[in-house]
Amino acid sequence: MHDQSAANDPSDSSQTNGMERSPADERSQPSRFSDTVMPNQQRDGGAKRTYHILVVEDDPTLATLETDTLTAQGYTVVTVHSGELAITTLHHAIPDLVVLDLELTGEIHGWDVLQALRSLATIPVLITSSSVTHARLYMRESGETRLTLDHLPKPYSLQALLKRIQRMLPISPAH
Template sequence: MLKANHLLVVDDDPDIRQLLTDYLRAEGYEVSTAADGREMRRRLELNVIDLVVLDILMPGEDGLILCRDLRARSHTPVIMISARGTLIDRIVGLEIGADDYLPKPFDPRELLVRIKVVLRRVQSFPDRARVDEVALLDFAGWRLDTRARHVLSPQGVVVSLGNSDFRLLRLLLQHPNRPLSREFLLNHVFDKDSTPFNRSIDVCVSRLRQQLSAGLIKTVRNQGYMLQADVHPAT
């Protein structure tokens, strides 16, 4: 029998900790909890944690600080939860390394779906290697060579990529099957703030759509762009 994934719920609200613990355990997960950063670190030292559900608004070290610290030394996936659900909060959470962001209040069933999606994506990489640490990535019959900065089509045709197109594609491959906002993409691809009139990302997406298979990069209304494909290290 496969060992159940071990989740760590970090939230200073004991009612939320208990609610999520009961629900996720009923769904077959092993669950530990922590009320603050100190307890979170102790849990991480004592257990092999597969995913952290991390609240932002906590006394002392908040979730953003804890996520940044965790990401600096670990690839353990993080889903952030917060009563602050503005676009800026979501962008900040994702920028510092969170794998997903869920505003409060939320239905535990939605959290469960997001946990499954993140774990499936992360565990598709051997030893949880990150996309930017893998030289060759396969997706939908295509192969990205991160060293040569080109893609190989299913027919064996080499398609060269410009710098911004390469950075955008690699970023989409880091978060497959998940919508990424224009602001998030703009900040990471061009290292600049977004404005309503900045269409740089849209131009890059248009070029990639012309170069790749039709339908690979989806527009998700009011959310951004998404690469609709599973991603695997080349074998």
């Protein structure tokens, strides 16, 4: 159990919670998803890293499958169904990894979301798209490695999704 007495002590200005940020703080830099969620506890009492994933997918059935699969594996998942909501979410908090459908419906497409994300942070992005040629060409031209940008062509198995995500997330001793 987490002792919150230090977090509630107004005299200790070094303790901050993602919910206690001032409006000026929110405008300057988005927080990390991991700053707002406490880590899981392992059986031995040690902290286990909880990875936070943003799933951007406009197909509700696929979004539900991805979210349920990732949640069952212990990830904290936020799912949005449009490019507009993805960009809004990214301006508030940066996840550890984004699963991004390039072929979003609406005015803001996956490429726009990727560009907005890269202006904020360089975190791993797993592009999902049936448009293999455009995704691979962008990956070659961007100069990013497969640890920060990779493509999983649709249709794909959920096992393939999990393997790519596990490869792309930072390896930490506690995970």
